[in-house]
Amino acid sequence: MKVLVAGAGLAGLNAAWELQKAGHEVELFESNTRVGGRCWSERLPNGEVFEHGGEFIGVTDHTIRRLCAEFGLPIVGLGISFDRRWQVDGTIMSEEELAGHVADLSAAAERLCKARGYRVSLREVAREAYGPDYASLPYCQKLFATTTCDPDQVNGIAIARMFQGHDGGYVEHRGRVMAGNDAVAREIHRRIGDVVRFDTQITEVRQASGRVTMRAATGEEFAGDAAVIAVPLPKLQRLIGTLDLPAPMRKAIEGRVMGAAAKLNTMVSGKAPPRGIQAPNAPWWSWSTANNAGDAARGSLTSYAGGRATMASLKLDEGPAYWLEQTRAYRTDLEVSDTCVLTDWGSDPHTEGAYSMPGLDWEPEQDRVFDQKAGAIAFAGEHTHFASLNGALDSGARAAKLLTLI
């Protein structure tokens, strides 16, 4: 079988690799000039690796951890907590307080769901859980920034269920690939060989008589027996226009919301010990992480802002200067250099956003719609599974399996 794959992020790459291992011919189309998509690592001039996009690898992210083991890519501990952030007054919530906030959010979501059904926004759930001052609560600021979307436009019940605690308790020890997370994408690319056509943006997908055809912006047409579509959500929302899809699948795609986020990666003079600190009275934060030995300091600092409102408040359309100034103003513990790299995913032409969340019209059945094919097409990407590096990889493996099961 010949399978066409649109998008060479972790989802499309993993789908292609799994299909190839099962004996199928694959051809990948990628609008950018590199693989990896939102998994993209580079080095600052002082040699420190930084991530433009996906950074934290969770403790239960088994697929990416398994691949790193298989590829011989060490994962180093970040040495900071993602969920518990230091405040500028030197306080940090305890693990018990964190568990309390998670439980309160979950209980509020289920209460509202019982009273009103599923159509409840994240803001309504947060207000119900934490009261009128919810917006100044550090946990809530973290939640809103992490979801990257307008809290009035995304579904609070789906999100509360997504972030509820794991069986076995909370473990803080997240990590990153020592060589940069995109080493995973580059290694899959190396293994699948010369099957990626770069600079090739797919603009139309059709299927008829058991054949799938993809048309590129250049006017070229490609045909195969099946396809995996693994392009980011806004691109997919436009591509499905011409396709015959089951109604629940179309609803899930059209109803999902793409968020926006930005990162400012800066060099620091000397070394910054691992620490994540919330900006004062603002829903963004900055962190420095452990070095390759897992404990000592690194010469870099990352600031992260999630959501268009926060990004606008940092004047990102004028460049990094204002954000750099704001970072310096509260990270007085460090000497933050002018050498920095700003990545604004909200205006990235290949992704048109950072990652996606369930929209207001979400219903639990939508979580399973991508466990089926639409004719000879399977869908992959964070928006079809879980908005993470690991979720993207898993979605690719799922798509490959769907196409190879007769």
Ligand SMILES: Cc1cc2nc3c(=O)[nH]c(=O)nc-3n(C[C@H](O)[C@H](O)[C@H](O)COP(=O)(O)OP(=O)(O)OC[C@H]3O[C@@H](n4cnc5c(N)ncnc54)[C@H](O)[C@@H]3O)c2cc1C
């Ligand atoms: C700022 C930021 C921080 C994040 N932090 C974390 C984190 O800490 N931990 C974590 O696990 N995850 C994180 N994520 C999420 C994670 O990076 C993504 O979920 C994952 O990388 C998405 O992979 P994907 O394959 O679904 O999509 P992508 O990586 O976007 O791949 C899709 C590919 O399709 C290409 N494409 C687009 N349109 C077309 C077209 N028409 N034709 C052909 N190709 C096309 C794109 O160029 C891209 O290469 C973060 C993301 C961002 C942006």
